[in-house]
Amino acid sequence: MRGTERRARLLEALELGEIDVDDLARRFGVSASTVRRDLQHLSGTKAVRRTYGGAILAGGPPETTLDQRLAIDGPQKQAIARAALALVSDGETLILDAGSTVTAFGRLLLGRRLRIITNNLALLPCLARAPGIDLVVLGGSLRATSMGTVGPLAIEALQRMTADRTVTSADGVVAGRGLCEASLDQVALKSAMMAQSQETIVLANAGKLGRAEQMAWAPLPRRWTLVTDPAASQDQRQRLAEAGARIVMAGA
Incomplete structure (x- = not known):
């Protein structure tokens, strides 16, 4: 290790x-x-x-840094990212949030034909010169722990655009409550992302299901998609399905 x-x-x-x-x-x-x-x-x-x-x-x-998050449960995050690729079609507009699992997903989009709107600065070196990717970067204040922008500037820019899908993650995913994060800036931006998209896709490994350790919450829409790994318990999957989730199991 x-x-x-x-x-x-x-x-x-x-x-x-x-x-x-x-x-x-x-x-x-x-x-x-x-x-x-x-x-x-x-x-x-x-x-x-x-x-x-x-x-x-x-x-x-405490919040872990992006590098620390990328080092934890790497195989599960890669499997979730690969499973999420099947939910995206060429020609779509995607909003990509910050976070380690979304970063893993974004790195797999090379070769696709997409318009991507993102606050995820860690993805810029990968996507900036990718053929077929039309990239829009959200400004705002930098959160160094996640290498993502947040704040009023990012939200104002988002409100001028719409997308087919938002792809996001969180520190925790709880049935009936939504996405758990460390700051109100994060959940305000996530809420704006979901509001501007036709579909919300949440990438979360089994360890994040039911976690409610942080103080800020972003409610989920009535219908949304969760991509998780086979370690997710049947009880957690049932609760989230009842809360509106269409569940996609990585590797299934």
């Missing part, structure tokens, strides 16, 4: 409460000194506070 992924999983473990260094070392199959170095790194970013023999989260659940 690479250091970036290990530190992201350390944060997930710490969300459940204080854990000591030896427990973390056993869990991740590394030495205690490696865990101490990881915790020291996270302490330097103000994500955790060191305690005697361990660590606790410094505040509320």
Whole structure:
């Protein structure tokens, strides 16, 4: 396990409460000194506070960076991205949100003929010179953790355009509540994206289903599509289907 992924999983473990260094070392199959170095790194970013023999989260659940998110559950995210490709036809206009799974999806669009509207700056090097891609970039304030723009400028630009589909993700997807994120700026933009599209496609691995750890929410439309992986429980799938989701299983 690479250091970036290990530190992201350390944060997930710490969300459940204080854990000591030896427990973390056993869990991740590394030495205690490696865990101490990881915790020291996270302490330097103000994500955790060191305690005697361990660590606790410094505040509320911290946001991981885009690089950290890309390192977690990579095969599942790639499978979800590939499954979502079948939902898109050439000639369509897509709105692509920021986020690691949407970034994985966007990188698979090379060779397609599409108009793409996006706030996802991580996709620009890939799509900017792609033949067949007509690219529109939303301005606004930069959220460095996700490499996406947000704010009034992005929303105002979106309100002047419409799209066939919005492709988005979230920190959590909860039946009856919608998409969970860390900031109101994020959910305001997601809501605008969904309002300007005929269809909403949510890309979320099984670990995000039912998660409600952040403070901001974007309600979903009455009918929407969820692309997830086979680890999603039958109970979660049933709840989301009852909340209006058409569920597509990656690899099915």
